[in-house]
Amino acid sequence: MAIATIMLVDDEVPFVEAMTKRLTRRDLEVGTAFSGKDALEKLLADSKTEVVILDVKMPGMDGIETLQAIKRQVPLVEVIMLTGHATVESAIEGMKLGAFDYLMKPCDMDHLIAKVTEAAARKRQHEEKIINARIKEITARRA
């Protein structure tokens, strides 16, 4: 069983490929997207993804816009922002908008895995709560 199912979103294809290999080796289920729009479409089509690792600076739909869209359309999916130094402000803005955390690029692999694990755990926790709430609701209805 994989630690988590994640999606890597960045416009830099070689970066995404290298990361995919490394993360797969560390027992992560990795999906990829090369633009914000692409990521949204894939998220909507396949609900397995638990954590999205999102580059802030992308041509077209940038990280912040994508984050907003994700939070609107698939609110349970956790988002970790990836940023270069110059865009810390936008990462902080991302946190305000509901991102789980942000990481500086290039990032330490262990650190990343830890964050992803945390994020996935939280997502599962959220889901569990929702399921429990539903069960309660159903039992309450039966009773």
Place this chain on the structure above:
Amino acid sequence: MNRNLPPLSPYYRSLTRNMVLLVMVISFTPMVLVTGIILDQFSSSHHEKVFAHLGELVLKHKQNIDSFLDEKVQNIRFLADSIDFDRISQPGIIAEDLSRLQSAYGTVFVDLGVVNEQGQQVAYAGPFNLENAIYADADWFKKAIQSNYFTSDVFLGLRGSPHFIIAVRKTWQGQKWIIRATIDFLSFNRLVEKVRIGETGFAYILNREGQFQTKPIFDFTPTLDIYSRYFATLSRMGKEVEIQERLDGAGVKSLYVSALLKGGDWLLVYKQASSDAFSDLHNAQIIALVFFVLGGIAIVAMAVWMSGRMVRRIATSDKEKEIMNEQVIETGKLASVGELAAGIAHEINNPVAIMVEEAGWLQDLMEDGAYKNEADIKEFERALNQIRTQGKRCKEITHKLLSFARKTDSRIEDFEIGHLIEEVVALSAQRAKYSNVELTTRLEPKLPAISASHSELQQVFLNLINNALDAMDKTGGTLEISARQEEGQILIGVADNGPGIPKANLARIFDPFFTTKPVGSGTGLGLSICYGIIQKMGGTIAVKSALDVGTTFEIRIPVKTDDTVENRTVVSASDTCN
């Protein structure tokens, strides 16, 4: 001031000249006016004073001489009353009369004689042997016989020396008798001779024929017309004294003061050279002139010195201002490079991240004990290639930055602008990409060279592109940079289709410190620096903008010709006036 100062440019030289002229005009005008008015006033009042003084003097002498003559006539009349004509021809009688006369009135009377109606001198006493002299044809006798008393003009007469006669007519026993006395010419002459003023002032007496009645100190021949005019003027006007200033026979300007004597028969003339009469005035004028010249020299020297100093100071402050402008431009350059740095950092961060991940992947593989089979070795090769590719990418970026940063000096060079535009565009391409701006260039090939500073122009385009990208950051759009030749100028357009600039701001965008960006984000110097740089080159920068349509900056730079350098100095010079 030290002498090692560099020569000033023509602009400053003409500035100096204008200041010198202005100072001189302002200083000389009142000086000339004041000096002129005072001299004129002084001169006229001095003339009046001199005229009055001389008039008074001549009048006094006229009265003096007239009363002298009158007195002599009275003396003779008094004598005539006591003469006994019966005995007169007896020797000794007349000599006794003469000695009585001389003892009473001095030696003014030289001789004494009695002439009968026929003109024969019947009695005589005196130094000459004139007994029984016949005067029937003498002028004086003809006139003397007509009136009770008569004073003659000076004449030589029988004795052959100048003298004049006072004659008194007496009637005795139906016969007319004339008692005549000769006046000592020297003592009469002394009356006039003592009228001496200054070096050239002297007096003389003329009769109506223009003959001297006294012996003038300076010998000259009187012009009859002039003196007869005096006679006419004086007797017609009824004035006692007539003063005239005119050239004398020798061409020297002289003062003539004249008065009638002896009931209009004689003219007393006082003559003095004007320069002598007005010597005080001349002294004053010379002193004034000396002060004027000295003052003038002082004014000119001061004007030249002060203007020179002031212009030097202006030149220095202009230079300082220029240096400061350069510093502002340099600062602006740093600011725009800083803005670039954000984009560049991200740009360089991406390949670095890839390299780090690929290296990490290789490490992962090695930890797994790979490189045993063909596939692993292939993966190694691929990863290493990827690292090299990304390394090259980094190198390109750093080279772009380096080539930009290297040309930091603002030396004036001749170059073609197309290459520079391409360079700046390449540098901004990444930023444009992230702002979703399509950055294109449309450059006419083979543009003529321009003469400008490479780094300053880079800054202009970087500023304009950065501004356009900032404006379109949210919306995206297109930014086209075009360059073409037009009428000896290169026309460069930087056109975006962003939100445009509101009319209210349009007029102020080139003002320094005008910015619409939030505090801390923009200095408001970018466009004003662009404006300064383009102006300095002798070019123009203009902006057209419409809301929601876009903004176009249009730059015109003159194509390099031989006189470009001259234009530059003129422009910079006029700049410093603003």
